[in-house]
Amino acid sequence: MIRVLVSDPISEQGLGKLLEADDIQVDIKPGLPEEELCNIIGEFDALLVRSQTKVTAKMLEHATRLRVIGRAGVGVDNIDVPAATQHGIVVINAPDGNTISTAEHTFAMMMAMARKIPQAYASIQRGEWDRKTFVGVELNNKVLGIIGLGRIGAEVAKRAQAFGMTVLAYDPFLSPQRADSLNVKQCTVDEIVQQADFITVHTPLIKETKYLIAEREFGMMKDGVRILNCARGGIIKEEALIQALKSGKVAGAALDVFEEEPIAKDHPLKDFPNVVLTPHLGASTEEAQINVAIDVAEEIIKVLRDEPFKNAVNLPSLPADKLRQVEPYLVLGEKLGKLAAQLVDNPVTKIEISYSGDISQLEVAPVTRTILKGILSYHHGAEVNFVNAPLVAEQSGIQVVESKTGKHSVFTNLIGLEVTTPHQTRRVEGTINNGFGPRIVRLDGYAIDAAPEGRMIVTTHLDQPGMIGRIGTILGNGNINIATMQVGRKEVGGKAVMVLGIDNAASSEVVREIAEIPNILEVFHVEL
Ligand SMILES: NC(=O)C1=CN([C@@H]2O[C@H](COP(=O)(O)OP(=O)(O)OC[C@H]3O[C@@H](n4cnc5c(N)ncnc54)[C@H](O)[C@@H]3O)[C@@H](O)[C@H]2O)C=CC1
Numbered sequence: 290m291i292r293v294l295v296s297d298p299i300s301e302q303g304l305g306k307l308l309e310a311d312d313i314q315v316d317i318k319p320g321l322p323e324e325e326l327c328n329i330i331g332e333f334d335a336l337l338v339r340s341q342t343k344v345t346a347k348m349l350e351h352a353t354r355l356r357v358i359g360r361a362g363v364g365v366d367n368i369d370v371p372a373a374t375q376h377g378i379v380v381i382n383a384p385d386g387n388t389i390s391t392a393e394h395t396f397a398m399m400m401a402m403a404r405k406i407p408q409a410y411a412s413i414q415r416g417e418w419d420r421k422t423f424v425g426v427e428l429n430n431k432v433l434g435i436i437g438l439g440r441i442g443a444e445v446a447k448r449a450q451a452f453g454m455t456v457l458a459y460d461p462f463l464s465p466q467r468a469d470s471l472n473v474k475q476c477t478v479d480e481i482v483q484q485a486d487f488i489t490v491h492t493p494l495i496k497e498t499k500y501l502i503a504e505r506e507f508g509m510m511k512d513g514v515r516i517l518n519c520a521r522g523g524i525i526k527e528e529a530l531i532q533a534l535k536s537g538k539v540a541g542a543a544l545d546v547f548e549e550e551p552i553a554k555d556h557p558l559k560d561f562p563n564v565v566l567t568p569h570l571g572a573s574t575e576e577a578q579i580n581v582a583i584d585v586a587e588e589i590i591k592v593l594r595d596e597p598f599k600n601a602v603n604l605p606s607l608p609a610d611k612l613r614q615v616e617p618y619l620v621l622g623e624k625l626g627k628l629a630a631q632l633v634d635n636p637v638t639k640i641e642i643s644y645s646g647d648i649s650q651l652e653v654a655p656v657t658r659t660i661l662k663g664i665l666s667y668h669h670g671a672e673v674n675f676v677n678a679p680l681v682a683e684q685s686g687i688q689v690v691e692s693k694t695g696k697h698s699v700f701t702n703l704i705g706l707e708v709t710t711p712h713q714t715r716r717v718e719g720t721i722n723n724g725f726g727p728r729i730v731r732l733d734g735y736a737i738d739a740a741p742e743g744r745m746i747v748t749t750h751l752d753q754p755g756m757i758g759r760i761g762t763i764l765g766n767g768n769i770n771i772a773t774m775q776v777g778r779k780e781v782g783g784k785a786v787m788v789l790g791i792d793n794a795a796s797s798e799v800v801r802e803i804a805e806i807p808n809i810l811e812v813f814h815v816e817l
């Protein structure tokens with residue numbers, strides 16, 4: 290039974306498909322402390338979180354069964370993604386479902402701050418009728434600076450324009466065409482902080498955006514500027530904001546996210562009458578929670594059932610149609626990798642992969658991953674998978690070279706794989722043959738035609754009469770049935786290769802006997 294742990298409050302209505310699956314058992318246990326999670330995580334194949342569960346490297350050490358972490362939302366900064374990758378665990382998120390909710394929350398915060406609504410409400414609650422203290426400002430004719438014009442930033446821009454605001458935007462990936470179509474003026478961060486009346490950030494929290502708005506930027510701002518953060522705590526430096534609020538440079542701030550969450554009971558930001566705070570509520574609408582839960586549940590099921598999935602944070606993203614095109618090559622690639630790994634000694638220092646013919650027109654990154662997985666899992670075992678194979682190669686100091694060579698003179702498509710160790714270089718080549726599926730078509734340049742499956746005896750030998758007979762006799766005496774046979778040579782009497790498909794495993798005794806036949810150069814017992 291596949292087991293899924295849901296460790297944050299996630300809409301059960303949205304999780305429907307997971308809860309209904311016959312082969313999946315879902316445990317819903319929100320709010321467990323890290324130690325408890327460490328104790329139980331080893332029982333689960335999938336973990337579903339929002340932003341509260343901290344998926345730490347320590348927890349992942351215990352996650353021996355875990356294949357996928359699903360984030361019902363956008364930001365994955367509560368997940369140690371490098372550690373997940375190291376363990377070969379896919380991390381997926383649900384980036385689309387909460388965009389509108391978060392844009393609307395940003396707007397609600399902007400208006401609440403501009404019109405001091407929470408403060409006025411609190412005063413009414415206290416029994417007061419104070420109209421002087423709560424004079425606000427209009428949004429109309431004001432300049433809004435948006436830093437990070439992705440999904441949420443763009444929705445905020447549209448709403449701001451409806452309110453008569455001029456929008457300036459900075460995003461390193463914003464094209465002039467997109468800026469035009471959103472009717473925003475493309476600016477630098479410095480230009481935004483100098484010109485805007487309201488500044489809102491909608492970037493991820495990454496190295497480049499940590500403290501993007503700090504003392505220097507506050508120093509450049511207009512007096513009376515208003516600041517919003519509904520993205521991530523730490524994009525705006527809290528200490529610098531506090532100083533700017535104290536000095537009066539900043540007239541108001543509206544924050545949904547904080548450097549530490551939950552915030553401390555005596556957090557200094559709570560003391561300012563012109564600051565509006567919410568406890569990370571951007572995505573907290575009924576609609577968004579159902580949307581993200583549906584998206585992440587569907588994706589998790591696909592990962593667990595080995596079906597193509599999207600939205601992986603730690604894998605190259607490929608649209609479903611592009612992934613479908615390379616799917617047949619994934620199997621061939623892994624088999625070629627496994628074959629090559631069993632034909633070379635250790636340690637592998639270089640892996641060269643060349644794609645020719647039809648496949649050279651496709652997105653081959655996933656194929657390269659399966660080839661690496663095929664090679665590396667032979668030595669590193671099950672801990673190497675599609676997710677961490679490139680990282681394991683890099684950490685093992687293996688040079689990986691990928692090339693595309695366009696049309697091939699013989700094959701409509703061909704994957705060439707050359708594996709080098711300090712003592713040897715071995716080359717295997719394979720194709721997808723219409724109607725015959727994956728085939729190994731060359732071994733060290735010798736033409737053969739073998740299906741890459743099952744057990745095989747592979748030899749290199751001198752092309753002399755009686756070779757096949759002698760090997761056949763040894764296998765026969767060992768009660769091993771030969772299913773298929775392929776021999777390749779370049780010239781009569783020269784070096785040749787033989788690939789024998791066998792029905793049952795050959796013992797080391799049998800392999801040794803074959804190796805002792807005169808003019809046998811090498812014997813390999815290969816399992817694909
Ligand atoms: N408060 C809440 O409950 C929620 C917060 N969020 C947060 O909002 C943020 C934005 O989410 P989405 O719009 O969905 O993401 P997105 O990926 O669509 O947009 C992020 C944008 O930031 C831009 N960016 C990256 N580096 C940048 C830099 N150095 N300077 C300026 N821009 C940069 C990217 O090019 C991208 O366009 C994320 O941090 C997400 O975690 C998202 C949903 C709910």
Ligand SMILES: O=C(O)C(=O)COP(=O)(O)O
Nearest residue numbers: 339340341362363364572
């Ligand atoms: O999706 C995001 O990035 C969010 O910040 C939403 O967080 P939440 O799922 O509400 O804990």
